Amino acid sequence: KNQVEQSPQSLIILEGKNCTLQCNYTVSPFSNLRWYKQDTGRGPVSLTIMTFSENTKSNGRYTATLDADTKQSSLHITASQLSDSASYICVVTQGYEAGNNRKLIWGLGTSLAVNP
Amino acid sequence: DVKVTQSSRYLVKRTGEKVFLECVQDMDHENMFWYRQDPGLGLRLIYFSYDVKMKEKGDIPEGYSVSREKKERFSLILESASTNQTSMYLCASKGGNTEAFFGQGTRLTVV
Numbered sequence: 292k293n294q295v296e297q298s299p300q301s302l303i304i305l306e307g308k309n310c311t312l313q314c315n316y317t318v319s320p321f322s323n324l325r326w327y328k329q330d331t332g333r334g335p336v337s338l339t340i341m342t343f344s345e346n347t348k349s350n351g352r353y354t355a356t357l358d359a360d361t362k363q364s365s366l367h368i369t370a371s372q373l374s375d376s377a378s379y380i381c382v383v384t385q386g387y388e389a390g391n392n393r394k395l396i397w398g399l400g401t402s403l404a405v406n407p
Numbered sequence: 408d409v410k411v412t413q414s415s416r417y418l419v420k421r422t423g424e425k426v427f428l429e430c431v432q433d434m435d436h437e438n439m440f441w442y443r444q445d446p447g448l449g450l451r452l453i454y455f456s457y458d459v460k461m462k463e464k465g466d467i468p469e470g471y472s473v474s475r476e477k478k479e480r481f482s483l484i485l486e487s488a489s490t491n492q493t494s495m496y497l498c499a500s501k502g503g504n505t506e507a508f509f510g511q512g513t514r515l516t517v518v
Contacts, residue, residue, distance in 0.1 A: 325506055334411075334497050334509030335450075380449070395507065399449040 293318045295383050295398035303404045308371055312401045314364040314381030322384035326355050326366045329378045329400070338366070338379075371405045378402050410434075413498050413510035420517050426485040428513055430498030436508075438501040439481035440465075441473060443494040444512075450497065456481055488517045 295316045304310050316324070323342045327335035339348045339355040341364070347356050352369045368375055381398040414429035432439065440455040442465075452465030454473040462473050470492060474482045481500075485492055493516050499507040 332495075332512065332514070334499075334512045336509070337506045340506055395452070397450045399447070 293383075293385055293396050295381055295396050297379075297381050297398040297401050299401060300399070301402040301404070303406060304371055306371060306373055306405055306407050310368050310371060310403065312366045312368075312379050312381075312403070314366070314398055316362050316364070316381070316383045316396070316398075318362075318383040318385050318396050320386060321359065321362075322386045324355075324357055324364050325382045325384070326353070326364075327380045327382060329380060331377070335380055368403075373405050373407060376403060376405045411498060411500050411508050411510040413496075413513050415513050416511060418513060418515045420485075420488050420515065422489060422517055424485075424488050424517075426488050426515065426517075428483040428485075428496055428498075428515070430481045430483070430500075430510055431479050432481075432500035432508070433479065434500065434502065434508070435478065436500040436502045436505075437478075438507075439475065440499040440501070440507065441471075441481065441483045442497045442499065443467070443492075444497055445494050453483065488515075490517050493517045 298313045325340045326338045329335040338353050341357045343359050354367045357364045378400040380400040383396045385394040411432045420426050438457050441453045442450045444450050451467050453471050456462045456475040459478050472484045496513045498510040501507040
């Protein structure tokens with residue numbers, strides 16, 4: 292069964308601290324993996340996208356890793372800020388890069404709260 | 408910047424009403440999607456369209472229909488709204504091999 296599982300379900304950290312969110316997937320065939328940030332009451336916004344051949348990608352204080360062998364990804368947030376409080380969702384695209392890759396398999400997200 | 412605009416942020420409708428949720432994108436994307444998002448269930452795909460006048464059922468199409476008469480516009484229709492359709496509705500558009508860009512969401516309450 293094609294699934295994306297995220298952990299932890301929720302996380303509370305102090306401002307300035309680092310944290311790492313996990314994503315495990317069982318999606319085949321694998322096309323790419325994205326991390327989205329979703330603020331409360333808003334639509335998701337893309338942070339990073341990684342294909343099979345990429346194992347790390349950064350976007351400012353966000354760094355995503357991908358291990359295609361173990362089918363695991365992580366999102367590391369450095370020096371957290373209050374504005375990082377949001378839900379972080381891992382999404383795996385099922386399908387081939389050159390073909391019709393419309394199928395997105397969504398995780399349930401990790402809810403992050405950054406406290407002062 | 409890609410812009411995906413949903414017609415309403417908040418809607419309150421009565422049971423049995425016909426409800427239209429509109430979504431417009433400005434990037435000439437072929438693919439458009441309607442999701443609903445509920446606590447503990449994540450995003451679930453209702454319908455998607457890969458071209459004008461084309462539509463395909465997603466994972467939970469029951470109780471919904473869609474219309475795509477123009478490339479930039481994708482409408483979600485609740486023929487007879489029910490309380491279990493109270494949810495956050497998210498529209499997204501996507502090019503051939505790009506990421507999906509989302510609208511700001513419509514929080515629909517059916518009373």
